[in-house]
Amino acid sequence: MKVNFLDLKAQYASIKHEIDKAIQEVLDSCAFAAGPFVKSFEENFAKAHNAKYCVGVNSGTAALHAALMALEIKAGDEVIVPANTFFATPEAVSLAGATPVFVDCDPDYYNMDPAKIQAAITAKSRAIIVVHLYGQPAQMDKIKQIADDNNLLLIEDCAQAHLSQLNGQSVGTFGVCGCFSFYPGKNLGAYGEGGAVITNDEDLYKKLMMIRDHGMPRKYHHDIIGHNYRMEGMQGAILDVKLKHLEDWTERRRRNADLYRKCLGDIQDIQVPTEMPGAKHVYHLFVIRTSRRDELQQYLSDNQIYTGIHYPIPCHQQKAYESLGYKKGDFAVTDEYADQILSLPMSEQLKPEEIEYTCQKIRAFLT
Ligand SMILES: Cc1ncc(COP(=O)(O)O)c(C=O)c1O
Numbered sequence: 001m002k003v004n005f006l007d008l009k010a011q012y013a014s015i016k017h018e019i020d021k022a023i024q025e026v027l028d029s030c031a032f033a034a035g036p037f038v039k040s041f042e043e044n045f046a047k048a049h050n051a052k053y054c055v056g057v058n059s060g061t062a063a064l065h066a067a068l069m070a071l072e073i074k075a076g077d078e079v080i081v082p083a084n085t086f087f088a089t090p091e092a093v094s095l096a097g098a099t100p101v102f103v104d105c106d107p108d109y110y111n112m113d114p115a116k117i118q119a120a121i122t123a124k125s126r127a128i129i130v131v132h133l134y135g136q137p138a139q140m141d142k143i144k145q146i147a148d149d150n151n152l153l154l155i156e157d158c159a160q161a162h163l164s165q166l167n168g169q170s171v172g173t174f175g176v177c178g179c180f181s182f183y184p185g186k187n188l189g190a191y192g193e194g195g196a197v198i199t200n201d202e203d204l205y206k207k208l209m210m211i212r213d214h215g216m217p218r219k220y221h222h223d224i225i226g227h228n229y230r231m232e233g234m235q236g237a238i239l240d241v242k243l244k245h246l247e248d249w250t251e252r253r254r255r256n257a258d259l260y261r262k263c264l265g266d267i268q269d270i271q272v273p274t275e276m277p278g279a280k281h282v283y284h285l286f287v288i289r290t291s292r293r294d295e296l297q298q299y300l301s302d303n304q305i306y307t308g309i310h311y312p313i314p315c316h317q318q319k320a321y322e323s324l325g326y327k328k329g330d331f332a333v334t335d336e337y338a339d340q341i342l343s344l345p346m347s348e349q350l351k352p353e354e355i356e357y358t359c360q361k362i363r364a365f366l367t
Pocket of ligand 1 (some may be wrong): 059060061062084086088089132157159179181182183193194195333
């Protein structure tokens with residue numbers, strides 16, 4: 001049996017009729033850049049997260065950068081980010097001209113460790129970007145308290161956490177804004193690139209709307225420096241269709257995670273992910289840890305079971321950040337886990353028999 005890491009073809013086949021119709025409507029109306037399809041999606045996406053406003057943009061990286069621009073983060077500022085995240089989180093800080101300051105992750109949930117934030121705060125700190133990595137919300141109560149106590153802006157990177165909640169509150173609504181990615185492989189993925197910022201702050205919303213469109217409040221009136229970060233009409237229409245399925249898809253991901261846990265929980269050399277109390281984990285990724293990660297990944301690949309590593313080189317060790325002077329070992333948990341983590345196949349299309357087969361192979365290799 002071949003087990004894909006992610007099966008976007010199967011997902012498209014399951015909603016082809018709706019998607020094809022939506023694409024045809026965009027073609028018929030020629031509303032290609034922002035426009036009514038994007039607006040409809042923005043309203044529905046904001047509602048899905050109990051937020052007042054949503055600004056559709058053309059990637060998760062653009063969402064983060066636009067948010068930092070709108071909040072006037074600039075050269076000389078420091079922004080606290082987790083070491084354990086995708087590179088785009090600190091990259092957006094650098095694009096804004098500011099400096100990312102990394103913080104280690106906690107050993108249980110892989111997200112930014114609140115206990116280690118205080119030591120990273122300096123007189124130059126302006127903001128914290130917290131990431132809800134793999135689909136699990138970070139410890140927002142503690143992190144928000146630290147941000148408030150130190151007068152820091154709190155931005156949420158929700159690129160992997162659509163519809164995730166903590167104690168019934170949606171991610172993206174704890175801080176000043178939440179930034180999402182709709183990269184095709186995400187829980188809610190475009191057929192191309194896409195992103196969004198949600199917020200409850202009307203002024204921030206208005207500024208973000210200008211920034212995504214060359215700083216214009218009105219056509220050809222450029223009040224501030226912005227960017228071309230408009231979401232494409234086609235992506236808005238596609239995302240609006242897919243959003244209707246997202247609750248159901250998320251529940252299927254959560255059931256798949258339960259089955260993995262049931263099948264793998266007793267294997268000694270495997271740590272399965274744990275859900276934080278009060279957290280609704282949406283399992284963008286199902287990440288296990290094992291001391292024999294590389295051998296296991298090769299064995300699974302030889303058996304046509306495809307896995308991933310998120311991420312093999314932590315951000316502070318990337319060549320692009322050499323000049324910041326970090327080294328391997330600076331963040332003990334992140335650095336140790338980078339050699340142990342393995343993302344197993346995960347999507348709403350994954351079938352129970354594929355999970356059981358994957359787990360049988362893992363058990364055969366490790367026990
Ligand atoms: C945590 C995180 N932040 C930001 C991004 C950037 O999103 P995009 O690829 O849409 O620019 C991603 C996407 O992979 C991500 O996983």
